Amino acid sequence: MALRMWASSTANALRISCASKTPAFALSRCFSSGTQLISFPLPIIIFCKLMVLDGLKYASSHEWVKHEGSVATVGITDHAQDHLGEVVFVELPETGASVKQGGGFGVVESVKATSDVNSPISGEVIEVNSKLTQTPGLVNSSPYEEGWLIKVKPSSPSDLESLMDPQAYTKFCEEENAAH
Amino acid sequence: MMIQQQGKKVGLPLMNLVRLNRTPILKQLHLEEKLLRKSSTNWCIINDGTDTPAIVMGISGKPSELLEIGSVLRDQVPVIKRFTGGGTVVVDKGTVFVTLICNKDDVPGVQPYPRSIMSWSGLLYNQVFKGIADFQLRENDYVFGNRKFGGNAQSITKNRWIHHTSFLWDYAEGNMAFLKQPARAPEYRM
Numbered sequence: 077m078a079l080r081m082w083a084s085s086t087a088n089a090l091r092i093s094c095a096s097k098t099p100a101f102a103l104s105r106c107f108s109s110g111t112q113l114i115s116f117p118l119p120i121i122i123f124c125k126l127m128v129l130d131g132l133k134y135a136s137s138h139e140w141v142k143h144e145g146s147v148a149t150v151g152i153t154d155h156a157q158d159h160l161g162e163v164v165f166v167e168l169p170e171t172g173a174s175v176k177q178g179g180g181f182g183v184v185e186s187v188k189a190t191s192d193v194n195s196p197i198s199g200e201v202i203e204v205n206s207k208l209t210q211t212p213g214l215v216n217s218s219p220y221e222e223g224w225l226i227k228v229k230p231s232s233p234s235d236l237e238s239l240m241d242p243q244a245y246t247k248f249c250e251e252e253n254a255a256h
Numbered sequence: 257m258m259i260q261q262q263g264k265k266v267g268l269p270l271m272n273l274v275r276l277n278r279t280p281i282l283k284q285l286h287l288e289e290k291l292l293r294k295s296s297t298n299w300c301i302i303n304d305g306t307d308t309p310a311i312v313m314g315i316s317g318k319p320s321e322l323l324e325i326g327s328v329l330r331d332q333v334p335v336i337k338r339f340t341g342g343g344t345v346v347v348d349k350g351t352v353f354v355t356l357i358c359n360k361d362d363v364p365g366v367q368p369y370p371r372s373i374m375s376w377s378g379l380l381y382n383q384v385f386k387g388i389a390d391f392q393l394r395e396n397d398y399v400f401g402n403r404k405f406g407g408n409a410q411s412i413t414k415n416r417w418i419h420h421t422s423f424l425w426d427y428a429e430g431n432m433a434f435l436k437q438p439a440r441a442p443e444y445r446m
Contacts, residue, residue, distance in 0.1 A: 137414055159369040165316035165341075180413070185316050185341045188396050189370035189410035252367070 126249070127154040129220050133236050134245035135178075135196040140220065143236060148197055151224040152184065152215060155249050160186040163215040166208040168225060173201045175228060177235045182225060184215065193225060197235040203227040269298045269362040276303040281310050281347055282336050284355075289339050292357050292411065292418045299357040301420075305349040309431055310334045312422070314342040314409060321436070328434050340420065341370075342409030346434055350426030357418045368412050373419050377408065398423070 132140045138156035142149045157163065165185035175181045175195035182193045204226050208214060215223040240248060276284065284303050291299050311323065311333055319325060319335060322344045328335060333346075347353075356377070360368040366376045378393030385391035389400035398406035398421065408421040 159367065159371070161370055167315070178414075183315070185314070186370055188340075188342045188374065188408065189412055190315050190339065190341045191370075191412040192414060194414055 126158055127220070128242045128246050128249075130242050132220070133196065133239035133241065134248075135194065135239055136248065137178075137194045139194060139196050141196040141236070141239065143197075143230065143233075146229060147202065148199065148228045148230050149224050150195060150197070150226050150228060151219055152193060153245075154219050157216045157219045157223070160184060160189070160191060162186055163212045166205075166212045166215065166225070168204040168208070169201050171201050171204060175199060175201060175226070177232070177238075185212075195226075195228070196239055197228060197230050198232050199228040199230040201226050202229050269358050271298045271300040271356075271358075274299060274301045276301065278305045278307045278349065279303050280308070281306040281312060281353070282334070284353060285312075285336065285338050288355055288357065288418060288420065292413065292416055295357070296359065298359060298362055299355070301353070301355040301357075303353040305351055306347050306353070307349070308334070309346060309348040309428070310336055311344060311346050311434060312336045312338055313344045315339060316341070317344055322438065324434055324436060331434075333431075333434060338409070340409035340411040340418065343407055343438060344435055345407050345422050345424075346427070346431040347422050347424075348428060348431065350424070350428070352423040352425045353420065354423065355418065355420035357416065359416050361415070368415075368417050370410055370412070373410055373412075373417055374408070377419050377421075 128134075129140070132142050134140050134153065138153045140151055140153050152160075163184055163186050165183075167183040167185075169175070169181050173181070175198060177196065177198045178194055180192040181195045181201070183190045184193055185191075205214075205224050207222065208225070215225075217223065281303075284301065284306070288301065291301075311328065313319070313322060313335065315337065317337060319328075323335065360366075363376065366372050374393065374396060378398075381393070381398060382391065392399050392401075394402070394404075396408070397404040398408065405425075406421050406423040408419060410417060410419045412418075
């Protein structure tokens with residue numbers, strides 16, 4: 077029962093429906109017989125209830141990047157949004173602005189605090205997520221999908237090589253949590 | 257350097273202390289943002305009051321939602337938007353400002369996230385106000401009993417963070433009329 081409720085809230089958080097035509101990954105092994113099968117479009121790693129998606133690269137400052145051809149999408153991770161708390165305001169750059177790997181490009185405000193957001197890659201901002209002006213909470217509810225922050229035209233594809241893969245990022249988060 | 261390392265070992269950051277008296281709050285905020293972004297050492301800034309009353313809003317504050325605009329304009333009260341989050345406060349000569357600017361690695365056990373920093377500040381001020389009234393960190397406010405007397409706000413960069421507080425040690429009650437009731441209030445005030 078507890079697992080089914082948890083899986084349901086996870087599916088809601090990822091805005092994933094239970095009926096998927098060609099699931100790339102299924103959590104059938106996690107459930108006892110008779111419970112609902114939840115299918116996800118992307119493989120995921122779950123640790124301590126926080127999500128790390130496969131197919132993305134991660135920065136030590138807890139941003140993710142999804143590189144698809146000439147466009148890279150950037151956001152903050154589930155770990156980051158969970159630690160920040162409810163996001164109430166997002167400040168993003170203008171399209172056309174340059175971003176540098178490791179450099180700040182925006183600000184996320186959660187209750188009482190502003191936090192710099194740093195770009196995992198260098199390039200030119202070609203789109204910003206305008207939905208976040210009215211609905212900043214998308215960063216909490218959908219950090220890897222609807223809560224994306226900027227899209228970048230990468231200037232240096234080799235930037236990705238210095239980022240962590242999902243397994244390395246998962247370990248990084250575990251070590252960071254253990255250190256405190 | 258050796259003192260700094262020894263301090264780290266016992267979980268205490270070595271702080272540079274700056275004591276100010278009636279420094280204008282705008283000047284103080286300029287100093288704080290510069291130290292946060294350009295300095296690599298830790299700072300504690302204490303300003304005993306600001307020279308003239310002012311309204312200070314968080315980075316996303318909207319004057320139309322938070323202020324009685326007519327009164328503010330009539331009385332020509334300066335309105336300042338700061339670089340940290342948090343709410344709106346009216347400050348004057350009776351306000352005691354305390355700011356902590358730290359390298360994230362110099363405060364072991366404190367993660368560079370709002371709740372962790374807030375909890376640590378609560379422990380610090382518990383010591384400061386020990387034996388005085390009934391001090392608590394309640395939700396995100398500093399209170400005596402259920403009366404808030406200090407708000408606080410933070411800004412977190414890649415490797416550093418700032419936590420600053422305005423304690424309304426004394427205040428002109430009439431100045432509160434410049435502020436509207438916020439749309440969201442902590443549960444303990446309901």
